[in-house]
Amino acid sequence: MHSLKGLIPTILDLIPLAILLYILKFYYDYFTRSIPYPGPFPLPIIGNLHQYFYHRNDMSSWHRQLSSRYGGIFELYFGSNKYLMISDARIVERILNTAKNNNYFVCIETEKGLDKLQKGNNGLLFNADLKSWAFIKKVFVKTIASPNAIKTAIKFVGNVFQDLEIIWDNLIDNQGQFLNDEQKKFVDIDFIPWSKNIFAECITLLIASRQFNLLSTHYNRISNINPDDQKNSYEEFLDRLIIVSDCVQYYTTIPSFIRNLPIINLYTNYLYKNLLWTRNYASNLVKKRREEIERIENKEELTLDFLNMLLTTNASMSDEEVGDNIAEIISEGINNPSNTLSFIIYYVSNNPDIEKSVLDEIEKIFDLDSNFKVTYEDLCKLEYIDAVIKEVLRVRPVMAMISRFSDNPDQIDNYKIPASTQLVIDVIGLHMNPKYWEEPTKFNPSRFLSSNNKNNDTFDTNKNAFMNFGGGLRMCPGKQLAMTQLKILVVLLYSKYKIEVITKDPSTRNNINTQCNELKISISRRM
Ligand code: HEM
Numbered sequence: 001m002h003s004l005k006g007l008i009p010t011i012l013d014l015i016p017l018a019i020l021l022y023i024l025k026f027y028y029d030y031f032t033r034s035i036p037y038p039g040p041f042p043l044p045i046i047g048n049l050h051q052y053f054y055h056r057n058d059m060s061s062w063h064r065q066l067s068s069r070y071g072g073i074f075e076l077y078f079g080s081n082k083y084l085m086i087s088d089a090r091i092v093e094r095i096l097n098t099a100k101n102n103n104y105f106v107c108i109e110t111e112k113g114l115d116k117l118q119k120g121n122n123g124l125l126f127n128a129d130l131k132s133w134a135f136i137k138k139v140f141v142k143t144i145a146s147p148n149a150i151k152t153a154i155k156f157v158g159n160v161f162q163d164l165e166i167i168w169d170n171l172i173d174n175q176g177q178f179l180n181d182e183q184k185k186f187v188d189i190d191f192i193p194w195s196k197n198i199f200a201e202c203i204t205l206l207i208a209s210r211q212f213n214l215l216s217t218h219y220n221r222i223s224n225i226n227p228d229d230q231k232n233s234y235e236e237f238l239d240r241l242i243i244v245s246d247c248v249q250y251y252t253t254i255p256s257f258i259r260n261l262p263i264i265n266l267y268t269n270y271l272y273k274n275l276l277w278t279r280n281y282a283s284n285l286v287k288k289r290r291e292e293i294e295r296i297e298n299k300e301e302l303t304l305d306f307l308n309m310l311l312t313t314n315a316s317m318s319d320e321e322v323g324d325n326i327a328e329i330i331s332e333g334i335n336n337p338s339n340t341l342s343f344i345i346y347y348v349s350n351n352p353d354i355e356k357s358v359l360d361e362i363e364k365i366f367d368l369d370s371n372f373k374v375t376y377e378d379l380c381k382l383e384y385i386d387a388v389i390k391e392v393l394r395v396r397p398v399m400a401m402i403s404r405f406s407d408n409p410d411q412i413d414n415y416k417i418p419a420s421t422q423l424v425i426d427v428i429g430l431h432m433n434p435k436y437w438e439e440p441t442k443f444n445p446s447r448f449l450s451s452n453n454k455n456n457d458t459f460d461t462n463k464n465a466f467m468n469f470g471g472g473l474r475m476c477p478g479k480q481l482a483m484t485q486l487k488i489l490v491v492l493l494y495s496k497y498k499i500e501v502i503t504k505d506p507s508t509r510n511n512i513n514t515q516c517n518e519l520k521i522s523i524s525r526r527m
Contacts (some may be wrong), residue, residue, distance in 0.1 A: 047077025110156030
């Protein structure tokens with residue numbers, strides 16, 4: 001006789017049943033979805049993530065394939081979350097509009113993990129609350145994007161570059177080698193940390209009027225002056241901000257029940273603790289600044305940088321909230337332009353004709369003695385360098401995808417957009433689409449020159465096919481600053497140094513190809 005105990009299913013027996021029910025529910029929802037769009041067939045739990053990881057190193061051609069097979073709107077599943085991918089410029093134009101009451105103001109639904117990180121109603125990037133977003137945007141525009149702020153930024157980049165020049169010249173003198181019959185010394189460097197430190201110095205000067213001597217600290221470490229130096233706390237803060245970006249991506253794509261599974265929750269805790277560390281660090285900086293401001297009798301003496309302005313115009317913001325804002329701008333102000341500068345060096349130095357045109361333009365516009373200064377007016381004349389930067393951002397856009405969330409149902413042309421749907425503007429798909437670009441895979445800055453009429457027509461009529469800084473209400477507010485900084489740095493780097501690229505593929509090491517992970521270059525003094 002069977003014992004009763006044998007008839008009661010054990011938890012282990014129930015697992016296959018639970019999985020089967022989950023799969024049935026997944027495909028029931030999939031086949032009965034209200035507005036079905038075409039797209040690659042998803043698997044339960046992972047959706048299309050396996051395809052994403054398979055194509056991670058060549059996202060451009062994957063997105064090209066998907067948009068040519070499935071059209072201007074198609075579905076992709078990241079885990080069990082459905083995303084509508086948009087790669088038609090006409091639809092993009094309707095989604096990215098500048099009206100404050102537009103249906104697509106929110107980037108990512110707050111309940112998708114942002115609430116756990118307290119990021120849904122603070123800062124700019126993920127803020128879903130129009131009122132607090134508009135306040136911070138106003139302060140940003142005044143202190144970072146106004147003509148005065150841009151002129152201040154030009155001065156800061158010039159000063160930071162002077163420091164870099166002294167350090168690089170020391171490096172070349174002390175560690176450089178003569179190669180073959182060359183009279184000048186060359187030294188090989190890893191460009192990425194230098195690039196990050198340049199932008200880090202500039203952005204902290206601009207938003208908080210502080211300098212952390214990151215360039216000389218980096219020099220001391222790599223040239224064995226202080227090899228065992230622990231990273232100072234600001235360097236650690238910058239390193240951890242990169243993990244914070246991973247943390248936000250992780251919380252917004254991985255459902256909470258998976259984040260909380262045993263073992264996986266160790267990683268979740270690691271990311272979350274890191275976020276708390278940076279939040280605590282930034283709020284301490286803010287607290288100190290608040291105390292300094294209180295000690296100043298004549299408040300008119302205060303430099304009106306982003307931090308001081310936030311502290312003096314909105315008394316109700318806590319140190320943590322102000323700190324979060326500072327951390328966000330520092331992170332955006334370093335990683336995006338530094339990634340772009342690294343790719344600029346990669347493309348310019350690997351294309352002798354393009355490098356020659358860059359050098360010709362520099363010579364035409366600047367009076368090249370060793371102490372020449374770059375002015376705002378001169379930067380406006382740089383048409384070719386401007387085109388090079390745009391072309392780099394076309395082929396290697398910093399953000400391969402731009403998110404928007406639909407509040408209400410909408411209809412764009414023949415396409416119905418359901419309410420509460422996560423839309424993703426497929427930036428690479430747009431940038432690589434032959435409908436909008438002649439020979440899209442070719443690196444050709446001339447397509448952006450006004451003298452090149454044919455391509456320019458294409459560019460003008462398809463401006464929504466060029467999403468390098470996003471668009472509409474939430475277009476990147478740092479665009480002007482970034483373009484200015486990049487132009488100055490291209491002028492200064494190429495006029496002062498001869499640069500050769502050693503790295504074959506800057507996007508190796510298992511990451512998507514819009515991220516420059518490695519850039520070894522060889523530098524020697526030009527003048
Ligand atoms: C080459 C450099 C840069 C590129 C390519 C870039 C690109 C972008 C893109 C594509 C977006 C999303 C726009 C959208 O959703 O429509 C964005 C947003 C943003 N960027 Fe940039 N960015 C750069 C530099 C900067 C800099 C230097 C700063 C700050 C100083 C900055 C601050 C921001 C902020 C705060 C947002 C969020 C705006 C909002 O949601 O309202 N970016 N950026």
